[in-house]
Amino acid sequence: MWNFPLLPEQASAYAAKVDPLFYALAVFVLTFTMGVTTVFIVLGVRYRKRRGVHRKSVHVENMLIELVWSAIPVVIAIAIFAWGAVLYYDHGKAPGDTIDINVIGKQWMWKIQHPNGLREVNELHVPKGRPVKLIMTSQDVIHSFYVPAFRKKQDVLPARYTSLWFEATKVGEYPLFCAEYCGTEHSLMGGTVYVMEPSDYEEWLGGGPALTPAAEGEAIFQKMGCATCHDAGDSSRGPSLNGLYGKDVKLRGGGTIPANDEYLRRSIMEPTADVVVGYTPLMPAFKTQFNEDDILSLLAYIKSLGGGTQE
Amino acid sequence: MSTEHLVEPSADFPVRDYGPPRVHYLNWRHTIASWLLSRDHKRIGIMYLVSISIFFVVGSLFAAIFRLELLTPEGDFLQADTYNKFFTLHGVVMIFFFLIPSIPAVLGNFLIPLMIGAKDVAFPKLNLASWYIFMVGGTIGVAIILLGGLDTGWTFYTPLSSSYANTHVFLAAMLVFITGFSSILTGLNFLVTIHKMRAPGLTWFRLPLFIWAHYATSVIQVLGTPVLAITVFLVGIERIWGVGIFDPALGGDPILFQHMFWFYSHPAVYIMILPGMGVISEVIACFSRNRVFGYEFIAFSSVAIAIIGFLVWGHHMYVSGQSMYANLVFSLLTMLVAVPSAIKIFNWTATLYKGNVIWETPMLYAVGFIGLFGIGGGTGLFLGTTGLDVPLHDTYFVVAHFHYVMVGGMVMAYLAGIHFWWPKITGKMYAQTPAKISAIVVFVGFNFTFFPQFLAGWNGMPRRYHSYNADFQIWNVLSTAGATVLGIGFLMPAFYLGWSLFFGKDAGSNPWGARGLEWEACTSPPIPHNFEEIPVVTQEAYAYTGEETVSV
Numbered sequence: 001m002w003n004f005p006l007l008p009e010q011a012s013a014y015a016a017k018v019d020p021l022f023y024a025l026a027v028f029v030l031t032f033t034m035g036v037t038t039v040f041i042v043l044g045v046r047y048r049k050r051r052g053v054h055r056k057s058v059h060v061e062n063m064l065i066e067l068v069w070s071a072i073p074v075v076i077a078i079a080i081f082a083w084g085a086v087l088y089y090d091h092g093k094a095p096g097d098t099i100d101i102n103v104i105g106k107q108w109m110w111k112i113q114h115p116n117g118l119r120e121v122n123e124l125h126v127p128k129g130r131p132v133k134l135i136m137t138s139q140d141v142i143h144s145f146y147v148p149a150f151r152k153k154q155d156v157l158p159a160r161y162t163s164l165w166f167e168a169t170k171v172g173e174y175p176l177f178c179a180e181y182c183g184t185e186h187s188l189m190g191g192t193v194y195v196m197e198p199s200d201y202e203e204w205l206g207g208g209p210a211l212t213p214a215a216e217g218e219a220i221f222q223k224m225g226c227a228t229c230h231d232a233g234d235s236s237r238g239p240s241l242n243g244l245y246g247k248d249v250k251l252r253g254g255g256t257i258p259a260n261d262e263y264l265r266r267s268i269m270e271p272t273a274d275v276v277v278g279y280t281p282l283m284p285a286f287k288t289q290f291n292e293d294d295i296l297s298l299l300a301y302i303k304s305l306g307g308g309t310q311e
Numbered sequence: 312m313s314t315e316h317l318v319e320p321s322a323d324f325p326v327r328d329y330g331p332p333r334v335h336y337l338n339w340r341h342t343i344a345s346w347l348l349s350r351d352h353k354r355i356g357i358m359y360l361v362s363i364s365i366f367f368v369v370g371s372l373f374a375a376i377f378r379l380e381l382l383t384p385e386g387d388f389l390q391a392d393t394y395n396k397f398f399t400l401h402g403v404v405m406i407f408f409f410l411i412p413s414i415p416a417v418l419g420n421f422l423i424p425l426m427i428g429a430k431d432v433a434f435p436k437l438n439l440a441s442w443y444i445f446m447v448g449g450t451i452g453v454a455i456i457l458l459g460g461l462d463t464g465w466t467f468y469t470p471l472s473s474s475y476a477n478t479h480v481f482l483a484a485m486l487v488f489i490t491g492f493s494s495i496l497t498g499l500n501f502l503v504t505i506h507k508m509r510a511p512g513l514t515w516f517r518l519p520l521f522i523w524a525h526y527a528t529s530v531i532q533v534l535g536t537p538v539l540a541i542t543v544f545l546v547g548i549e550r551i552w553g554v555g556i557f558d559p560a561l562g563g564d565p566i567l568f569q570h571m572f573w574f575y576s577h578p579a580v581y582i583m584i585l586p587g588m589g590v591i592s593e594v595i596a597c598f599s600r601n602r603v604f605g606y607e608f609i610a611f612s613s614v615a616i617a618i619i620g621f622l623v624w625g626h627h628m629y630v631s632g633q634s635m636y637a638n639l640v641f642s643l644l645t646m647l648v649a650v651p652s653a654i655k656i657f658n659w660t661a662t663l664y665k666g667n668v669i670w671e672t673p674m675l676y677a678v679g680f681i682g683l684f685g686i687g688g689g690t691g692l693f694l695g696t697t698g699l700d701v702p703l704h705d706t707y708f709v710v711a712h713f714h715y716v717m718v719g720g721m722v723m724a725y726l727a728g729i730h731f732w733w734p735k736i737t738g739k740m741y742a743q744t745p746a747k748i749s750a751i752v753v754f755v756g757f758n759f760t761f762f763p764q765f766l767a768g769w770n771g772m773p774r775r776y777h778s779y780n781a782d783f784q785i786w787n788v789l790s791t792a793g794a795t796v797l798g799i800g801f802l803m804p805a806f807y808l809g810w811s812l813f814f815g816k817d818a819g820s821n822p823w824g825a826r827g828l829e830w831e832a833c834t835s836p837p838i839p840h841n842f843e844e845i846p847v848v849t850q851e852a853y854a855y856t857g858e859e860t861v862s863v
Binding site: 008039056066086184 | 665
């Protein structure tokens with residue numbers, strides 16, 4: 001009648017690494033608690049007050065015992081910290097050769113766009129054995145992209161870009177949840193991740209439209225007249241975008257800022273926030289004209305113009 | 312000041328058993344005004360006891376209703392909005408109106424002056440004002456419920472709370488703001504009382520550990536609560552006037568909210584658990600007839616928890632987008648805050664060694680506390696570990712973890728304390744057998760309710776889900792079944808404690824044969840000004856000889 005899901009499915013490289021830590025800690029905590037409780041009860045029974053037994057209570061003090069059982073938890077605590085920290089650190093940075101997929105969270109759905117422009121909603125198709133990086137933002141409140149089978153989760157924030165990467169190791173269908181409470185239909189903001197053989201994934205991708213996010217971005221760039229000021233050469237009106245991505249930008253009034261996703265987004269939405277040195281703030285704010293999809297496309301276009309890579 | 316009176320340790324304990332006094336704090340005036348305008352710390356403690364008991368029932372009913380919803384994976388019993396309101400109100404009511412005031416405002420109020428040999432707290436009028444402020448907050452809470460509720464979760468994350476929710480967020484911000492002052496003023500009162508009003512001879516290291524725990528708690532209340540007040544104030548003005556503080560659409564930063572919120576709300580966890588640890592120290596010492604092993608280590612571990620507890624808030628934010636390096640620092644500090652708790656558990660256990668252990672009801676609750684707090688604290692290690700928190704964050708694993716600490720730890724300790732001091736507070740002894748059964752029913756029901764949630768969470772069930780993946784159903788069915796048992800366990804004391812008020816036998820001044828001024832120098836119930844003469848203390852807190860007798 002009911003499933004008894006005791007151990008969750010392992011479908012990513014990270015899952016295989018994090019599970020031993022979980023089970024080791026589970027054994028440790030259960031042993032510790034049951035051990036202490038047992039000692040407590042055994043002492044309580046062994047030294048229970050009985051009729052006819054007159055035992056003067058003794059006040060025992062022992063500094064050595066105190067120091068030993070203060071030091072041991074410190075060592076154990078640091079060991080647990082270190083195990084988790086090494087795992088976390090090793091998996092913190094995505095490898096260089098990821099498939100980058102755009103994700104937009106909104107009340108209450110996940111909108112996803114693949115590198116070739118193919119879009120899907122509440123479903124994510126990925127190939128097995130290839131690192132995949134999700135570049136995520138939210139259109140409204142905070143959401144959290146959570147795939148239990150991959151043991152990965154990352155909050156998705158409005159007006160910021162967070163990323164989550166994974167390498168799926170097993171073909172199958174896995175639930176996708178929103179883990180950060182986001183309002184009425186929070187519990188319905190989920191879907192399915194399909195892990196496919198790489199060849200199947202290529203075939204699946206082939207059915208999509210031809211316009212990549214960068215191409216969409218270029219179309220917006222032309223249509224909105226951005227090229228008038230930001231064309232390939234440095235014009236007097238606006239700085240060139242060639243090779244900009246990931247570089248440090250000198251700001252009017254001193255200071256520099258890395259040209260990452262957040263900076264570029266802000267410069268489009270509120271151009272007066274950080275003005276590049278040597279330019280006057282002529283650009284109108286596009287805050288009300290672009291949605292998150294448009295901005296992700298524009299970012300893809302700017303990235304396609306070269307520059308370093310930026311986390 | 313009155314004449315001096317020695318409390319001698321003596322082999323023929325009890326020194327003297329005072330019978331019930333003719334006039335005591337409960338019967339010296341009978342009018343309603345004599346309660347509502349009372350500046351007696353004992354009466355104010357009773358007023359808190361009644362109010363938080365009502366809030367506990369309300370908060371439990373919310374839980375009972377959403378646990379029914381969770382019997383089936385589909386959202387079929389409640390609407391999604393209703394479900395969201397119920398878990399939000401459950402959290403708000405239980406945290407702000409039960410857990411935070413429970414031990415400090417009820418037992419702390421009642422016992423701190425008795426334990427330190429004072430006639431009242433330092434500022435009796437302020438103490439009464441704290442209760443009124445608390446009740447103003449409670450009234451706003453009732454208004455929110457009647458006007459249609461609140462659906463932001465008790466964490467009020469922005470921009471959901473400040474710009475998107477359509478419920479009574481502004482009122483809720485007022486509620487938290489106002490109720491917080493009750494907590495701040497109580498903490499301030501206790502700090503001054505403990506510093507300035509100890510009886511002659513009652514040095515710091517002769518204090519009961521209950522006092523040390525409340526001292527540490529009060530420091531957190533006074534230093535932490537104002538930050539929460541500021542935070543919800545800012546949410547309120549963002550919501551009403553659109554001032555951009557937390558909502559990025561207005562130029563704000565939603566992560567800033569999380570930092571400010573958890574800067575209070577993590578230490579608040581220690582506001583909830585430290586007084587419970589104080590109760591457990593008293594109960595274990597009394598029922599093992601021994602000085603608490605490693606007294607100084609337990610005392611200073613409370614202070615250590617209060618200090619380190621202020622430096623770990625970022626462990627709620629590992630996946631929020633916070634920097635990886637910040638996460639690692641918060642993780643290390645989080646691991647270290649577990650150490651003082653471990654030290655306490657070892658010392659409590661060692662206290663039984665070569666004692667004369669008596670298994671009365673409070674001791675059963677205390678052993679339940681050790682087991683459940685062990686699991687609660689231990690699972691905190693899972694969540695404090697960066698790499699492991701990534702999958703576990705915001706799942707039912709977290710829900711189970713903090714219920715093990717808050718209910719398994721704090722509520723068990725609260726019940727241990729209520730059962731321990733009930734004869735002192737009311738002058739009546741309750742029936743032992745049903746009380747022991749209730750301790751066991753609560754322990755079993757609790758594990759049955761919350762252990763399955765660890766498994767649901769590890770398998771990926773997110774928290775705050777109105778409907779859920781059918782795979783998780785078994786764990787939810789078990790949990791709801793357990794909650795039924797737990798509810799029965801919590802109801803039982805209402806009956807036998809209520810019964811004892813009318814039919815219980817007089818407890819005598821010291822039915823447990825306990826040490827401490829509240830037992831040795833005070834009648835049950837205490838007289839209006841606590842002591843005929845201010846006692847002079849010549850010995851440490853736990854001068855048990857092993858020959859004290861229990862008369863229940």
